[in-house]
Amino acid sequence: MKDLTQQDADALIARMGRDARDAASVLAEATAERKQAALNAAADAIHAAEAAILDANALDMAQARDKGLSPAMLDRLMLDPARVAAMADGLRSVAAQPDPVGQVLAEWDRPNGLHIQRVATPLGVIGVIYESRPNVTADAAALALKSGNAVILRGGSESLHSAEAIHAALVQGVTQAGLPAAAVQMVPTRAREAVGAMLRAQGLIDVIVPRGGKGLVGLVQSEARVPVFAHLEGICHVYADGDADLDKARRVVLNAKTRRTGICGAAECLLIDRDFLAKHGPVLVQDLLEAGVEVRAEGDLAQVAGTIPAQPDDFGQEFLDKIIAVRLVDGVEGAIAHIRRYGSNHTEAILTENDATANRFFRSLDSAILMRNASTQFADGGEFGMGAEIGIATGKMHARGPVGAEQLTSFKYLVTGDGTIRG
Amino acid sequence: MKDLTQQDADALIARMGRDARDAASVLAEATAERKQAALNAAADAIHAAEAAILDANALDMAQARDKGLSPAMLDRLMLDPARVAAMADGLRSVAAQPDPVGQVLAEWDRPNGLHIQRVATPLGVIGVIYESRPNVTADAAALALKSGNAVILRGGSESLHSAEAIHAALVQGVTQAGLPAAAVQMVPTRAREAVGAMLRAQGLIDVIVPRGGKGLVGLVQSEARVPVFAHLEGICHVYADGDADLDKARRVVLNAKTRRTGICGAAECLLIDRDFLAKHGPVLVQDLLEAGVEVRAEGDLAQVAGTIPAQPDDFGQEFLDKIIAVRLVDGVEGAIAHIRRYGSNHTEAILTENDATANRFFRSLDSAILMRNASTQFADGGEFGMGAEIGIATGKMHARGPVGAEQLTSFKYLVTGDGTIRG
Known part of the structure; x- marks a missing residue:
């Protein structure tokens, strides 16, 4: 046949x-x-x-x-x-x-x-x-x-x-x-x-x-x-806000990238608020490096030992692998602008204790799934309590x-x- | 231009x-x-x-x-x-x-x-x-x-x-x-x-x-x-069941056909249960004739003075005019079979006092709107309480x-x- x-x-x-x-x-x-x-x-x-x-x-x-x-x-x-x-x-x-x-x-x-x-x-x-x-x-x-x-x-x-x-x-x-x-x-x-x-x-x-x-x-x-x-790609972003809780942020970033790297809900890009970096240093990048992730970093973050310099097309890329692109942004507005430009409307997470900032992120982005202080790896019908899923859709119809x-x-x-x- | x-x-x-x-x-x-x-x-x-x-x-x-x-x-x-x-x-x-x-x-x-x-x-x-x-x-x-x-x-x-x-x-x-x-x-x-x-x-x-x-x-x-x-056509059916209330049936049939004939919710076909005819005679057909509607009738109903004989393509036809096709059917099953064959999945109404029969009609048909003891002319966003409508859709998505x-x-x-x- x-x-x-x-x-x-x-x-x-x-x-x-x-x-x-x-x-x-x-x-x-x-x-x-x-x-x-x-x-x-x-x-x-x-x-x-x-x-x-x-x-x-x-x-x-x-x-x-x-x-x-x-x-x-x-x-x-x-x-x-x-x-x-x-x-x-x-x-x-x-x-x-x-x-x-x-x-x-x-x-x-x-x-x-x-x-x-x-x-x-x-x-x-x-x-x-x-x-x-x-x-x-x-x-x-x-x-x-x-x-x-x-x-x-x-x-x-x-x-x-x-x-x-x-x-x-x-x-x-x-x-x-x-x-x-x-x-x-x-x-x-x-x-x-x-x-x-x-x-x-x-x-x-x-x-x-x-x-x-x-x-x-x-x-x-x-x-x-x-x-x-359907969804064509899961280019999922995690944004660590200046008002993030450090422990939660470290836990969620690691899980979002490393729990399983080949699924559509795996994080492909980490956006770090300049305020977060000023308060906590490059700890999130170091955690990822220690977990064996290839970190493609930009600007100040590229100074962290073990990172490799990000190329422009690392942003908006679905690696489905132990690789992540990392960029510094100016607050939640910077994160929103980045995600609007490079995202695939699948799943994005914000790490913050600030309700107003979280609401801004939830209101201004239109991905199928937006998360606060939770791992993007939860983008799954079973995890949502639907029993199972036939797939994940990023369309609006x-x-x-x-x-x-x-x-x-x-x-x-x-x-x-x-x-x-x-x- | x-x-x-x-x-x-x-x-x-x-x-x-x-x-x-x-x-x-x-x-x-x-x-x-x-x-x-x-x-x-x-x-x-x-x-x-x-x-x-x-x-x-x-x-x-x-x-x-x-x-x-x-x-x-x-x-x-x-x-x-x-x-x-x-x-x-x-x-x-x-x-x-x-x-x-x-x-x-x-x-x-x-x-x-x-x-x-x-x-x-x-x-x-x-x-x-x-x-x-x-x-x-x-x-x-x-x-x-x-x-x-x-x-x-x-x-x-x-x-x-x-x-x-x-x-x-x-x-x-x-x-x-x-x-x-x-x-x-x-x-x-x-x-x-x-x-x-x-x-x-x-x-x-x-x-x-x-x-x-x-x-x-x-x-x-x-x-x-x-x-x-969108909807391509509104080929709306009204089915008068043997267990219909006569007054309600007369009122609804007349309204469904004649209130406005040019709208998509206007009835285009009347299906009469043989039991209804045995109990009440051709009163629904006579009401329509008296209201000036051209009645294209089949079988025994074509004997009613003033009707004209229905042609096969009168069924499944959207007249958008003072014309109606009328057919005798054997109970709700006959009505369902007819509507499945000739309907356009827009709006259909059943006239009956029998709950089981109404439920059968509601369960077995898959039109966008199914009505019981109500005029098909209610197929309208304003009448549904939506304030207004941009149109009526018969698709399922x-x-x-x-x-x-x-x-x-x-x-x-x-x-x-x-x-x-x-x-």
């Missing part, structure tokens, strides 16, 4: 899209209990299929080694019993969350007696385009199903066998609970044409969620005619920040009168 | 878009009081400019008559002192509404002590593309401004002079309140290329709202690379149903810790 004409790919996605739509209309009316049963049955099926999933993954790993994939990519691809168990646990944890569908989001009465409710409904059909992590198969399907949506999954070629084995288990759970198999479909080809067909499937796919590197996300954002929930089950819903208005007519 | 190359149009919209973005960043931080002052000053300016606006409108009307526009179109275009006063009142009424920006939409605490708030923010820049109604200039600008957004208006060629006169008054109000003139811009040409440039202005315009006929909306929906809030100031906002997360780090 590698050589697929665009026409064949369009026909394939059109057929899958129609099946997904049919499944979606069943899912939209499925009770919370039935969706919960499907998710728990899928968790059981993943658990029962552990050996088959690991065998499939061994095939993918062997091919990946042959292709000479990097250790980081091999690690993303690799499954072991603990990772399979984590997938099953993830399904159970999403099952246990409150059901977003049917929630009354707002209600009010009108003077003429009309009662108006705004009630959450599923979006319809979610398309997920991802790269090598096989677990996205289960995570994305779980959130889509929870929110009453059908899902069309298109994984990377590296994880083909693993994803197919996981998908088979998911379908088993879904059908055991009496829901249609087409609720969770996987595109049966890794031909690139299928991605193109998904991106143009207006009317069949309601939203596309790309999960992967900048190359994939950029392609999806520029080509899609269907709405997209519909969903923003961590995208959980609730953000995969739309709404409708239910209006009740008593023979009420308009004058 | 009629002959504009696409390149010139792109450059024009790019320049206006950048000015709008700059204005939007000022508006995003403007206080509720300042925005309110701007709206009230704009209302005063409209009032003061009444003579200039009426003179400009007289020019447009003369040209429209020369072009032989229909009486309906001339009526849409026409302004008189009452309509000018209504525009000013509309601005004042939007000014008096609660400010949506900064509202805390949700907040919660995490076990680690993090406090999370979801707070409403402006969307950014709204593009409004409309046809002949000059009052859209003021209505759309008012809602955009209220929600902290800059707006780029592109009216129809018929209303050019009227819209420019209204726009001048709006700018006067906005600048009097100390807000940037670019908060409310009007595209200074009626060349079609400017519309194309707006539809492709990704990154400059955040959402486009088309206001007009099916031709305009269809073009915008198919060509836009920017998100769109972001906004749905009447689009008021609240729906022109996005949100961001504000997270507060106390030196909190992720383990």
Whole structure:
């Protein structure tokens, strides 16, 4: 199936899209209990299929080694019993969350007696385009199903066998609970044409969620005619204000940069207020150096032993590595101006004990997530209490920040009168 | 300016878009009081400019008559002192509404002590593309401004002079309140290329709202690379269930069809349960005939004197006139099946005293607005208590149903810790 004409790919996605739509209309009316049963049955099926999933993954790993994939990519691809168990646990944890569908989001009465409710409904059909992590198969399907949506999954070629084995288990759970198999479909080809067909499937796919590197996300954002929930980059900033508490600042800066450097919520740039430097010296830079971080520093900070001089393009750069760019700024206004120019609207943190300064930062910036005295590494649906996330969005339409089950819903208005007519 | 190359149009919209973005960043931080002052000053300016606006409108009307526009179109275009006063009142009424920006939409605490708030923010820049109604200039600008957004208006060629006169008054109000003139811009040409440039202005315009006929909306929906809030058609259905109260049913059906026939919330199709017909006879059809409505009826109903036989394409048709298609169905299931096939996801009403039947209708259909024992003519932002509407959306992304100031906002997360780090 590698050589697929665009026409064949369009026909394939059109057929899958129609099946997904049919499944979606069943899912939209499925009770919370039935969706919960499907998710728990899928968790059981993943658990029962552990050996088959690991065998499939061994095939993918062997091919990946042959292709000479990097250790980081091999690690993303690799499954072991603990990772399979984590997938099953993830399904159970999403099952246990409150059901977003049917929630009354707002209600009010009108003077003429009309009662108006705004009630959450599923979006319809979610398309997920991802790269090598096989677990996205289960995570994305779980959130889509929870929110009453059908899902069309298109994984990377590296994880083909693993994803197919996981998908088979998911379908088993879904059908055991009496829901249609087409609720969770996987595109049966890794031909690139299928991605193109998904991106143009207006009317069949309601939203596309790309999960992967900048190359994939950029392609999806520029080509899609269907709405997209995504972030291109997580260029997260931490600003240490003159009124910061020194201990909190040291703790948060280290955690924001070093806890995990490869995630989108990792800090990529530290902005230090000149007042902070005057009070405390270059302690934050020294902490980072001691933790083995490459510090690309500017101006006075470049004098600190062990730093290397920052180049202009180190600012606005997503390193996803043990590297950080550091700049001195003049107070919160300087930090805001820098972030407006170099940020990616993902997550920024301010370290300060001054409420007015924190409010200025919160009011003037428009990143999806703004934090005060907390690590940018909390930019995550699980950490927000959403149970899980299908991704993080930096756009302003519909969903923003961590995208959980609730953000995969739309709404409708239910209006009740008593023979009420308009004058 | 009629002959504009696409390149010139792109450059024009790019320049206006950048000015709008700059204005939007000022508006995003403007206080509720300042925005309110701007709206009230704009209302005063409209009032003061009444003579200039009426003179400009007289020019447009003369040209429209020369072009032989229909009486309906001339009526849409026409302004008189009452309509000018209504525009000013509309601005004042939007000014008096609660400010949506900064509202805390949700907040919660995490076990680690993090406090999370979801707070409403402006969307950014709204593009409004409309046809002949000059009052859209003021209505759309008012809602955009209220929600902290800059707006780029592109009216129809018929209303050019009227819209420019209204726009001048709006700018006067906005600048009097100390807000940037670019908060409310009007595209200074009626060349079609400017519309194309707006539809492709990704990154400059955040959402486009088309206001007009099916031709305009269809073009915008198919060509836009920017998100769109719109409805293509309002094919609204009324279903008279066997358990309907006869008086309420008669009142609502007549109002839904005849109060105003040219609006998107007007009923275009009446579905009568066979049980209703058995109990009450063809009274709903007779009421409509007596009110002068052309009734295109099917099956047994076509026997009623005065009806004309329905053709297949009368179903799923938006007449926007004193015409209605009528069909007999088997209970609520029959009504749901018909609406799923022929509806446009705008507004549908059920007439029934049976709660279970009403719930079935509410649960199984996914129109933006579903009503029980109330007229479809209530599908309107003002009637919903939103103060005004910039349009009605039938899509599922972001906004749905009447689009008021609240729906022109996005949100961001504000997270507060106390030196909190992720383990």
